[in-house]
Amino acid sequence: MSGHTPPPRISADEIRVTAEMARLLLSESDIPKLSDELSAILAYASSLAEVDVTDVPPMTHAVPDHCRLRGDVIEPHISRDAALRNAPQRESAYFAVPAVFAGSDEGFDSEG
Amino acid sequence: MASAKSLVDSFSSVAQLASAVRSRQVSAVEVTRSQLDRIAQHDATLGCFLAVDEQGALSAAQVIDDQVRAGGGDDLLLAGVPIGIKDMICTEGLVTTAGSKILSGFVPPYDATVVAKLRAAGAVILGKLNLDEFAMGSSNENSAYKPCKNPWDLTRVPGGSSGGSAAAVAASLCPVSLGTDTGGSIRQPAALCGVTGMKPTYGRVSRYGVIAFASSLDQVGPLGRSAVDVAHTLQVMGGYDPRDATSLNQPQPDYLAATQAPLHPPGRRLRIGLPTEYFAKGLDPRVESCVRQAIATLEREGAELVDVSLPLTRHAVAIYYLVATAEASSNLSRYDGVRYGQRVTPREGELPAGQSALVEMYKRTRAAGFGPEVRRRIMLGTYVLRSGHYDAYYRRASQVRTLVARDFAQAFARCDVLMTPTSPVLPFRLGERKNDPLSMYLADVYTIGCNLAGLPGLSMPCGFVEDEGSAPLPVGVQLLGPTLRDDIVLQVAAAYQRLTDWHTRKPSLLAKDPV
Numbered sequence: 001m002s003g004h005t006p007p008p009r010i011s012a013d014e015i016r017v018t019a020e021m022a023r024l025l026l027s028e029s030d031i032p033k034l035s036d037e038l039s040a041i042l043a044y045a046s047s048l049a050e051v052d053v054t055d056v057p058p059m060t061h062a063v064p065d066h067c068r069l070r071g072d073v074i075e076p077h078i079s080r081d082a083a084l085r086n087a088p089q090r091e092s093a094y095f096a097v098p099a100v101f102a103g104s105d106e107g108f109d110s111e112g
Numbered sequence: 113m114a115s116a117k118s119l120v121d122s123f124s125s126v127a128q129l130a131s132a133v134r135s136r137q138v139s140a141v142e143v144t145r146s147q148l149d150r151i152a153q154h155d156a157t158l159g160c161f162l163a164v165d166e167q168g169a170l171s172a173a174q175v176i177d178d179q180v181r182a183g184g185g186d187d188l189l190l191a192g193v194p195i196g197i198k199d200m201i202c203t204e205g206l207v208t209t210a211g212s213k214i215l216s217g218f219v220p221p222y223d224a225t226v227v228a229k230l231r232a233a234g235a236v237i238l239g240k241l242n243l244d245e246f247a248m249g250s251s252n253e254n255s256a257y258k259p260c261k262n263p264w265d266l267t268r269v270p271g272g273s274s275g276g277s278a279a280a281v282a283a284s285l286c287p288v289s290l291g292t293d294t295g296g297s298i299r300q301p302a303a304l305c306g307v308t309g310m311k312p313t314y315g316r317v318s319r320y321g322v323i324a325f326a327s328s329l330d331q332v333g334p335l336g337r338s339a340v341d342v343a344h345t346l347q348v349m350g351g352y353d354p355r356d357a358t359s360l361n362q363p364q365p366d367y368l369a370a371t372q373a374p375l376h377p378p379g380r381r382l383r384i385g386l387p388t389e390y391f392a393k394g395l396d397p398r399v400e401s402c403v404r405q406a407i408a409t410l411e412r413e414g415a416e417l418v419d420v421s422l423p424l425t426r427h428a429v430a431i432y433y434l435v436a437t438a439e440a441s442s443n444l445s446r447y448d449g450v451r452y453g454q455r456v457t458p459r460e461g462e463l464p465a466g467q468s469a470l471v472e473m474y475k476r477t478r479a480a481g482f483g484p485e486v487r488r489r490i491m492l493g494t495y496v497l498r499s500g501h502y503d504a505y506y507r508r509a510s511q512v513r514t515l516v517a518r519d520f521a522q523a524f525a526r527c528d529v530l531m532t533p534t535s536p537v538l539p540f541r542l543g544e545r546k547n548d549p550l551s552m553y554l555a556d557v558y559t560i561g562c563n564l565a566g567l568p569g570l571s572m573p574c575g576f577v578e579d580e581g582s583a584p585l586p587v588g589v590q591l592l593g594p595t596l597r598d599d600i601v602l603q604v605a606a607a608y609q610r611l612t613d614w615h616t617r618k619p620s621l622l623a624k625d626p627v
Contacts (some may be wrong), residue, residue, distance in 0.1 A: 058510030062314035062566025
């Protein structure tokens with residue numbers, strides 16, 4: 001099989017939607033650059049359309065091993081305090097985060 | 113300061129060094145001090161280390177010496193052997209950043225299994241080695257902290273992503289180091305720095321505590337001065353780990369015995385496969401000439417050469433950049449400023465109408481914490497996994513991956529190992545390729561197939577060439593073996609190194625050590 005058509009260029013809107021999904025804040029000037037770069041890489045990758053993959057199973061892992069389950073037993077583990085030690089912000093035994101819901105007044109960096 | 117000449121270089125192998133420490137011919141503290149002096153002397157120029165743990169190293173060495181003096185330590189395979197760890201691998205109490213700003217200041221509460229095993233065998237951890245951010249890159253230029261230089265020519269890259277791991281061994285800052293290899297990140301820098309580096313069969317070495325980039329491809333491995341040193345280190349760090357669900361529950365081969373075995377398998381001649389597609393357009397003729405000479409060396413010893421074909425090689429890079437970025441976009445979603453690492457909180461008035469402060473915090477944290485290459489790969493991975501794109505990109509790439517693995521299996525039906533160039537090009541200049549991601553990606557064409565199929569692969573030096581009046585630059589030859597035949601890869605590499613001395617050469621820039 002040959003003669004595949006390269007994928008259409010990724011639009012600025014597509015970049016914005018993807019960035020939202022990836023939770024990345026982009027500046028307006030990043031958008032055309034990413035659009036160019038991703039479009040070029042996907043155009044290159046479109047050569048995969050030439051390969052006949054009829055009835056070929058996907059290989060999602062290098063080892064054809066099935067998922068192993070472990071016993072439901074307590075093993076040596078780090079303490080809660082150690083687990084919280086790297087947290088940017090904590091409150092007693094919890095990770096603390098800014099307000100989850102839009103419209104709440106809490107969660108701004110009041111020191112700014 | 114005393115002479116910064118590496119004491120370690122007076123021992124021909126890490127086994128010999130460990131034995132000298134166990135028999136008190138030399139103390140672990142002396143060895144460690146000598147390495148720390150050498151790092152102090154050279155690393156400001158080279159940029160191999162992101163963190164040097166002077167106190168931790170000296171106190172670990174003291175513990176080994178005390179143990180030996182008390183009559184113990186006989187079973188310490190790496191007694192007093194100084195090791196550098198790629199900063200992609202967690203070390204308890206020692207800052208681990210993956211070369212990224214987003215993890216600056218992160219201090220892991222536990223050791224990766226490989227690190228715990230090395231410590232238990234008496235190894236002394238010197239510090240954390242420079243890399244491309246989250247192991248994404250082939251030149252070490254994507255480190256968020258500093259570039260690393262090639263010890264053979266300071267204007268050139270050491271390769272990547274384990275650039276610090278390869279350069280540190282080449283410059284005798286440590287005799288062995290750990291790297292990680294997702295698409296060639298151990299083998300390519302080993303080639304560019306003139307050292308031996310190995311990616312074991314997927315699952316041979318635990319990934320527990322190793323920062324995940326692309327989980328179906330990532331594997332940890334050793335870099336060292338010789339196949340013997342690499343085998344010795346792999347013996348200690350490898351093996352089944354119940355904490356890694358993809359770790360292989362299989363007995364480890366005796367890697368050291370493999371390095372002492374003859375070149376040929378019992379009762380017949382070794383068959384070396386030469387994949388046509390790996391000697392094609394784009395390969396620097398000077399690299400090809402060195403690799404062909406290495407092949408001829410083994411042919412003179414009686415190895416049989418077999419032409420094989422891996423027709424899907426031309427698709428390997430495309431598969432890799434779809435699969436690896438898809439997996440990375442998922443793995444890197446954990447860096448959200450909640451549990452560890454840096455956080456950027458929006459100030460009052462900066463929050464767009466209707467936006468949650470939490471989501472805005474995620475977006476600002478990730479935008480500030482990730483460098484351009486990591487952002488580009490997260491974007492690509494997120495895009496190809498989106499509904500409507502998944503079948504055309506990720507699923508199709510995974511199907512072609514199956515065919516790549518079948519190609520290798522067919523080739524290995526006709527030969528014992530494959531012998532190829534590691535990198536199609538010589539070490540390039542810093543900055544030369546930085547602005548062209550696709551050309552940088554294409555330089556990984558010979559190393560990626562091994563990861564896609566989960567095979568063992570090794571790179572070792574096979575010659576040196578000058579480039580436009582440069583100092584001699586190392587060239588690497590790659591050996592690939594069938595799944596689980598890490599032993600035969602090491603066997604052939606060690607046999608080659610008994611016949612040649614390329615692996616014993618040291619960069620002249622550092623040969624003139626001040627006294």
